[in-house]
Amino acid sequence: PQTRTQALSFRGNLARLTETLIDENKIDKAKDIINIAMENMPVEHFGYYAFIEPFVDGYYKVGETEKARNLFQKLKKIYQERLDYFANLPFDEQRLFLDEIIPDLEAYSRNIDILITNQDKENAEKETLIFNEYIDKFERFYRNDPMEDLMPPTSDPDLIDSTSMDAIPEEIKDSIAVPE
Template structure:
């Protein structure tokens, strides 16, 4: 194993800090324990950064590192952070800023889920509503990071809001798949990655409905079948 200058800097910082000042790691540093020098079990999520603390937590699955501090994180996300009017239609966002919304949607979802675990569904829904207000799908798009918001709405008991967002996402996928279905065979092959991703997202929506909303399963399944029909077995 090789220690880089970056690794040596982290070791020196921890060894000499003596807990006199807080040490934070940005959530955008990386997506593996190695990126965080394997300190992820000692992280406390407070917003867009992990605070390194002398307490060991059990890290969650995937890249959900550390323990969510609901009190601090709620105050940061809901009151202290400035979002620069990014939700307004006239405010232009370049690709870098749009990608930032992926991280924001993720941390809002984590905060909401932690409130659900604590039994505070009302606050969870408040957080999710605020996230969708600041990052409306009409501007920030329907992507993988919307699924966490939908799932949290369901878990918090806000079924109507989960259904509304699910159907809006499905409307978007219907339009995309309808567009690709008009392609001839060769063009459809060239666009396979795009329409297969749309079908995968549709399947994920269906699975979410099957888990959380039995009353809507049959109708949504028929909708999915209709959208997927032009693409046969997924080969186009």
């Protein structure tokens, strides 16, 4: 755990260094730092994928579009696998994992935003359509009334109010009023 924490901290430091080098227009040095980070701390071995996002952006900014796309694809695959797993769970179990589902959807969306920000229009449009399919898998959590799925349907016709109170004449309402 300590080694992992240190590696993630180091990855974060490299990401900030990359951003600074890009801001200073030291593109070749920034490219070297990104390559060192990705070669020595591969995506697959450390988790905490949000720490990879600056490198996707960095690859675009240093002109390494293919490397940016490849890194995006690795992250996309990870998020899709996790979301597919959760989507196949019964709804009651999905609710137990909302604290993982929602952040995964948000992270996936942030990665698409990186494509958009870096004007990778063709990829961004294609990936947005795919992402929307994942949103649809969890649309229950984005409804106006998320409790809708929790309420059992009324199957007893005697419990359904079929008459509006507005349709009942006043004299009848008065005759059925409960005395105080």
